[in-house]
């Protein structure tokens with residue numbers, strides 16, 4: 001008999017059976033005594049083998065085959081015959097005993113209830129710790145232990161439940177310590193919608209891993225002792241309800257957008273917490289060096305913060321001989337300002353930056369890129385700088401990293417955004433300091449709505465393309481050549497005179513492999529990845545040429561490459577052109593705006609540019625032209641109608657500079 005019964009069962013069930021602990025037994029032997037504590041509990045009295053199972057209070061049962069035990073129909077044979085407490089096929093799926101006057105502790109055996117999905121024990125007097133074993137439960141998805149007397153820390157095992165957890169409420173206990181982080185750094189707990197940790201004694205900085213929980217709707221951290229800044233990344237969550245009040249948060253509030261949350265959500269924090277909907281942030285001066293370190297840490301957590309940095313940057317005190325030989329500059333680049341426990345390396349044009357003469361500058365997140373977060377920071381003298389905080393883990397090898405950064409700091413070219421300084425803090429935080437340019441990216445110009453933007457005729461697009469090509473050719477032609485590594489329309493800024501300037505060049509080599517791979521994956525999604533790059537893991541000048549080819553096609557076709565955000569379809573620009581050529585509809589692939597005023601695409605260099613772009617995108621790396629060759633060809637095929645660059649009605653500024 002027994003053997004027949006066991007045959008179809010899996011190993012784990014077999015183990016359960018050999019230990020012969022049914023859920024019913026667990027309840028009676030362990031869970032009931034633990035929950036009720038020393039005093040007898042009225043509701044728990046019903047958990048008694050002389051009472052039909054359906055009358056046991058606060059419980060829901062199901063059979064292992066998935067069908068639930070129906071307790072509503074009093075005439076059902078199930079109901080009456082269920083004194084079968086030892087039926088190993090019967091499993092507990094829910095314990096719901098809110099306001100049940102429970103005064104014991106949470107038993108660790110709850111974790112052994114293999115089918116338990118719901119545990120609601122709010123508004124009781126349960127004391128002691130949350131048992132580690134709760135996290136070993138295999139089905140638990142809804143937990144509400146709010147308003148009890150639980151204390152101690154939350155066990156890290158709770159995040160074992162991450163994948164199926166829908167709600168976790170532990171509001172109003174006496175829990176303390178920092179929140180444990182999920183074991184997996186990228187845990188996204190996809191089902192988690194409700195996280196309520198309010199009214200406890202939790203401390204530490206904002207638990208940043210929470211912003212990875214993409215499905216979160218309600219987040220309550222109110223009335224705890226959390227401190228430090230609130231990370232800007234929190235705005236990435238689609239929260240309906242948020243409570244961060246009555247903690248010790250400081251810094252500038254993230255921008256949640258149009259009055260999404262009222263002041264009550266943030267009230268009762270550190271006086272330093274500011275920004276709408278709270279008071280506006282005041283500008284103080286003379287921060288201590290400790291505060292700077294704190295600020296940089298603040299930057300690292302991704303918040304909008306007060307950035308204190310660098311006096312005299314834009315005071316026009318730049319060296320008179322800015323164009324002097326690179327070698328002359330060598331002896332100055334190591335200037336350090338280091339009364340703070342970090343190191344500031346200055347480059348040409350950034351000589352007057354110091355960390356000592358600190359002014360308060362309000363920082364604001366401009367964008368998040370694969371490399372890190374970029375902040376726009378306003379100096380007290382009115383100047384503005386762009387701070388690029390490198391992602392953690394980048395620049396692991398300090399000495400070789402510094403060598404490369406110094407090399408980047410020496411690069412000066414009209415089409416490349418100059419690096420002015422580099423800050424490395426003791427804690428490993430790294431800031432690259434660039435000129436801030438208020439310009440639009442090429443991506444915006446080409447693909448965002450056109451209202452109020454200059455018409456991009458061929459003369460203008462040609463100038464942009466040539467600028468990009470010259471910038472890249474300069475990088476590739478340096479004595480120690482530099483690969484850009486991230487050529488794409490979003491890393492190219494274009495000013496009102498259609499001068500293109502490249503951003504983010506040379507940073508691929510200082511990233512740790514995992515981030516570098518992430519960047520390549522992104523480049524693939526966005527259609528800029530050269531076909532061979534996957535294997536090499538390292539960018540080189542040929543992969544730059546490929547990416548440039550895609551950018552040039554983007555300019556000519558006015559179309560976004562890569563995966564479309566709208567329908568997820570992948571647009572391969574080179575294939576589009578190939579198809580058009582085969583179907584002899586080549587002229588139709590060009591952006592209509594581009595063709596304005598072009599009489600003969602052959603004479604105007606349009607078709608040549610298309611051919612050149614296709615050459616850059618050749619699948620075989622060795623047949624792609626060099627950037628020098630690209631520059632030469634673009635210069636040869638200039639549009640004839642140069643006046644179209646600045647025809648008055650199409651120019652916002654009306655200024656004219658020579659082409």
Ligand SMILES: *[C@@H]1O[C@H](CO)[C@@H](O)[C@H](O)[C@H]1NC(C)=O
Nearest residue numbers: 028044045047048049050051
């Ligand atoms: C179950 O209930 C009966 C009478 O209702 C009582 O005598 C018995 O002690 C109870 N058993 C337990 C384990 O509570």
Ligand SMILES: *[C@@H]1O[C@H](CO)[C@@H](O)[C@H](O)[C@H]1NC(C)=O
Nearest residue numbers: 063064065066067068078089
């Ligand atoms: C599941 O098992 C129970 C008892 O073992 C039985 O009464 C019920 O009919 C079964 N349901 C299904 C859908 O097989």
Ligand SMILES: *[C@@H]1O[C@H](CO)[C@@H](O)[C@H](O)[C@H]1NC(C)=O
Nearest residue numbers: 039040041042100101102103
């Ligand atoms: C709650 O439990 C306590 C013992 O812990 C008992 O004295 C009290 O009468 C119970 N209250 C209710 C309403 O059951």
Ligand SMILES: *[C@@H]1O[C@H](CO)[C@@H](O)[C@H](O)[C@H]1NC(C)=O
Nearest residue numbers: 149151152173174175176201
């Ligand atoms: C909360 O826990 C702390 C120890 O962590 C203890 O000192 C304090 O008395 C507890 N408060 C309550 C209300 O139980």
Ligand SMILES: *[C@@H]1O[C@H](CO)[C@@H](O)[C@H](O)[C@H]1NC(C)=O
Nearest residue numbers: 198199222223243245264265
């Ligand atoms: C936020 O939480 C605090 C403390 O738990 C509470 O007093 C307050 O009413 C809550 N505010 C909102 C807006 O939910």
Ligand SMILES: *[C@@H]1O[C@H](CO)[C@@H](O)[C@H](O)[C@H]1NC(C)=O
Nearest residue numbers: 225227228248249250270272
């Ligand atoms: C709040 O944080 C500040 C630092 O930002 C610290 O000086 C202060 O002691 C903290 N206050 C409490 C009550 O923890």
